[in-house]
Amino acid sequence: MPLVREVNVRDWTGFEAEVGKILDSFQASRGCGTGHSSNPLFRGHADQRWPLATTLERFSNKSWSIEKYYRLVLSVLPAINSLTPRAWELDPHMKVDEGYLGPPPGYEFMIYLRHHGFPSPLLDWTRSPYVAAFFAFASRPPPGCEAVAVYGFREYVGQGKTWSGGEPYIIGLGPYAVTHERHYAQQCEYTICKKQVGTSHHYCSHEEALQIRGEEQNIMTKLLIPATERGRFMRKLDSMNIHAYSLLRDETALIKTLAFREIEEREDP
Numbered sequence: 001m002p003l004v005r006e007v008n009v010r011d012w013t014g015f016e017a018e019v020g021k022i023l024d025s026f027q028a029s030r031g032c033g034t035g036h037s038s039n040p041l042f043r044g045h046a047d048q049r050w051p052l053a054t055t056l057e058r059f060s061n062k063s064w065s066i067e068k069y070y071r072l073v074l075s076v077l078p079a080i081n082s083l084t085p086r087a088w089e090l091d092p093h094m095k096v097d098e099g100y101l102g103p104p105p106g107y108e109f110m111i112y113l114r115h116h117g118f119p120s121p122l123l124d125w126t127r128s129p130y131v132a133a134f135f136a137f138a139s140r141p142p143p144g145c146e147a148v149a150v151y152g153f154r155e156y157v158g159q160g161k162t163w164s165g166g167e168p169y170i171i172g173l174g175p176y177a178v179t180h181e182r183h184y185a186q187q188c189e190y191t192i193c194k195k196q197v198g199t200s201h202h203y204c205s206h207e208e209a210l211q212i213r214g215e216e217q218n219i220m221t222k223l224l225i226p227a228t229e230r231g232r233f234m235r236k237l238d239s240m241n242i243h244a245y246s247l248l249r250d251e252t253a254l255i256k257t258l259a260f261r262e263i264e265e266r267e268d269p
Helices: 012-030 057-058 066-083 107-115 131-135 228-238 245-248 252-269
Strands: 004-006 041-045 125-126 147-156 167-171 190-196 201-202 215-227
Touching: 012 131, 012 147, 012 215, 012 228, 041 215, 057 228, 066 107, 066 201, 125 131, 131 147, 131 228, 147 167, 147 228, 215 228, 228 252, 245 252
Parallel strands: 004 215
Antiparallel strands: 041 125, 041 147, 125 190, 147 215, 167 190, 190 201
């Protein structure tokens, strides 16, 4: 039985009520148990039908080991260092510990690449439910979309984590990284999912890991919000200074923000 609890949310008031339950559950668990209790993370999808898939999964059907992806990252490093102002330093001779339960090799550079559209095994989250709601509603709904989704995720709930050999497992990587400014503007955190394949460890699907039943770890809630609420949510978020420009910090995002204010905001109910 999957660990994703789906909740239908009618409007902004219902959204804040459900988010409040997630945050209250976190506060309650902080004083219980003997293990770590991780902060809730949120993620927005513009269509409830979209799976929890990384950009690497959507871009490539190939199975990528941790070391093979690190070699891929190394291959683009010379061009990035030659054509952009910042110089990144990665060790091409590093012995990669694929089973390490922390950030993968080249993690900060991976975040930089992820924010610029390079296919990545990092699944991006935000500590703000409102930032997640913005990304759920930022684009007009695709054809056939009836609802957007905002995910709420907690990796640890004070009881530790367990998994068996060969099973996929999710690893939260925390908020601390020296990388692109969008990482901080969006209050980002990231997760990876990997599993052992023979003597190697490969990146794999978060959806696969969530099929493994476990009441005290990887708690996922999926809030379903009608796509027709887009205008109301976007106006509310804009009034909170949550918009494309505040989160993406470039001229394209500024123009998108102005287009919403001058065109869409005047048209939507």
